[in-house]
Amino acid sequence: MLSVVRNFRAVRLAAALVAALAVTACANKNPADDSLASAGAATPGSQQDFVVNVGDRVFFESDSSEITAQGRATLDKQAQWLQSYSSYAFTVEGHADERGTREYNIALGARRAQAVRDYLAARGVQASRMRTVSYGKERPVAVCNDISCWSQNRRSVTVLGATS
Amino acid sequence: MSDDRMKSSGWMTRRAVLLGAGATAGAYAGLNLRPAGAVVSIDVTQGNVQPVPIALPDFVGGGGGDSEVARNVTQVIAANLKRSGLFAPIDPQAYIEKVSNIDALPRFPDWRAINAQALVTGRMTRQTDGRLKTEFRLWDVFAANQLTGQQYFTVPDNWRRIAHIISDAIYERLTGEKGYFDSRVVFVDESGPKERRVKRLTIMDQDGANVRYLTRGDDLVLTPRFSPSTQEITYMSFGRGEPRVFLLNIETGQREVVGNFPGMTFSPRFSPDGQRVIMSLQQGANSNIYVMDLRSKATSRLTDGASIDTAPSYSPDGQRVCFESDRGGRPQIYVVSASGGPAQRISFGEGSYSTPVWSPRGDNIAFTKQGGGQFSIGIMKPDGSGERILTAGYHNEGPTFAPNGRVLMFFRDPGGSGGPTLHTIDITGRNEQRVPTPGFASDPAWSPLLT
Numbered sequence: 250m251l252s253v254v255r256n257f258r259a260v261r262l263a264a265a266l267v268a269a270l271a272v273t274a275c276a277n278k279n280p281a282d283d284s285l286a287s288a289g290a291a292t293p294g295s296q297q298d299f300v301v302n303v304g305d306r307v308f309f310e311s312d313s314s315e316i317t318a319q320g321r322a323t324l325d326k327q328a329q330w331l332q333s334y335s336s337y338a339f340t341v342e343g344h345a346d347e348r349g350t351r352e353y354n355i356a357l358g359a360r361r362a363q364a365v366r367d368y369l370a371a372r373g374v375q376a377s378r379m380r381t382v383s384y385g386k387e388r389p390v391a392v393c394n395d396i397s398c399w400s401q402n403r404r405s406v407t408v409l410g411a412t413s
Numbered sequence: 414m415s416d417d418r419m420k421s422s423g424w425m426t427r428r429a430v431l432l433g434a435g436a437t438a439g440a441y442a443g444l445n446l447r448p449a450g451a452v453v454s455i456d457v458t459q460g461n462v463q464p465v466p467i468a469l470p471d472f473v474g475g476g477g478g479d480s481e482v483a484r485n486v487t488q489v490i491a492a493n494l495k496r497s498g499l500f501a502p503i504d505p506q507a508y509i510e511k512v513s514n515i516d517a518l519p520r521f522p523d524w525r526a527i528n529a530q531a532l533v534t535g536r537m538t539r540q541t542d543g544r545l546k547t548e549f550r551l552w553d554v555f556a557a558n559q560l561t562g563q564q565y566f567t568v569p570d571n572w573r574r575i576a577h578i579i580s581d582a583i584y585e586r587l588t589g590e591k592g593y594f595d596s597r598v599v600f601v602d603e604s605g606p607k608e609r610r611v612k613r614l615t616i617m618d619q620d621g622a623n624v625r626y627l628t629r630g631d632d633l634v635l636t637p638r639f640s641p642s643t644q645e646i647t648y649m650s651f652g653r654g655e656p657r658v659f660l661l662n663i664e665t666g667q668r669e670v671v672g673n674f675p676g677m678t679f680s681p682r683f684s685p686d687g688q689r690v691i692m693s694l695q696q697g698a699n700s701n702i703y704v705m706d707l708r709s710k711a712t713s714r715l716t717d718g719a720s721i722d723t724a725p726s727y728s729p730d731g732q733r734v735c736f737e738s739d740r741g742g743r744p745q746i747y748v749v750s751a752s753g754g755p756a757q758r759i760s761f762g763e764g765s766y767s768t769p770v771w772s773p774r775g776d777n778i779a780f781t782k783q784g785g786g787q788f789s790i791g792i793m794k795p796d797g798s799g800e801r802i803l804t805a806g807y808h809n810e811g812p813t814f815a816p817n818g819r820v821l822m823f824f825r826d827p828g829g830s831g832g833p834t835l836h837t838i839d840i841t842g843r844n845e846q847r848v849p850t851p852g853f854a855s856d857p858a859w860s861p862l863l864t
Binding site: 312347350352353355357360383385387388389390 | 808
């Protein structure tokens, strides 16, 4: 159990660092991660399975909604998983870093969510299962004053909802 | 101040608290005041204003609690005038004359001796019906004459309104411009860690007094804006389902969604006549600007393109709209006729420009400018000329004009795990001041004058 938790964190931290390039340990962990991690091992088809083994988020360049090569790799895995477990409805959240104004970031987050939605739809995921929402800069996961945090906050997160 | 203006003064006068005001200059027998010929005046158009030394002895009060109210009124007036940067209230300890009867001429030499250029005297008298009568006189010390005098009747609870109204009368008489003290600010109160900020719509007087929370913090709320009547605000809220633009009546608490749009709506503002709300509608990857008529519920589209068009703000005559768009790459400010047509780009400096807001005087557009790792607050003319940066730093955002267009309020965020605070700055770029709030605060919007 403990080792599962640790591995889970390690995977997530590694992903974050790759995306961030600059290595600064951002003090903040997403509280949702902890609850997920402590919930137990990743049963195939479970939410943990999706988060741990597929990856629920992709990162964006500053002021961009273009999906990066790394983002495409993640979304390809997401599309495959979502088609295997087709009873899930889900929400694509779009987020922006804090280095923009509030209104613009709401629109930018929406644009990122839309880009992910379009990508997943092009990979065969049914559009009717997806909804999008933008949180702009309102829900950062990493809090500091440099790019190591901003690059983690420029993200989309695919959040699984109720199974139908 | 006319009776008409008092009647239309909104939520407090609904309770019939300000029942009358009348000019009293010259109405006191035996004073034989000289008209006009003022020596003291302030030219607010100058960037470098020498604050006018002004004396504000405590208003003469009746017995008991009334004299405390009188003292509080005086202090609020002095604080308002001082914060404007245009006045320098003189330390009361320096006063030579102790004013006990405001119907007698002040001993002007005593006030000249401490270099007061203006003097305000006042009196609060309890009426038989329980209301307070407040009288004040503004004196030109060197010309030795009365510049203005007014009296007001109100229930004692409204003493702050009276102080603000008197502050505005003094400001207007000495600067020749309308004041802004009898006004409110709606903003977003922030609490909790940054990843899970709780945000509440909050309203307060422009000086930070009388804080009242309008929402409980269950839903994320952003960008509140006043209607011209000051009775309603429009804002964005993340409730259950799609985030939307809402209207909230601040008196009744009644809340409703603006329009029935097929997607997220955000960044709302009222038209100057209060009849329409202009906002962004998310359509796929793009945001376009729409207007909804609040009576007919008819909607019309103002912009349409493969871009983010947002932060619309009407000119005070309602004829034009400024907004930000990234249609040219980075966000820039554009101006378009309120009836549609091609938009004109007006911002051309280095960096990007966001959150344009039109001055109530029509002569300036304030904005947030992003560049070189900094977020600045600036102003430019509506044709894009005359750009000036007023304050710069790590993160300054979201300017809103005082009702007279002379002062901007905005929020400043230190980043990290800290939180935003509210600040004001004159459009001259001088007199930056922190605005007191109970907690972190962002997205301020200044109301029009309440009276």
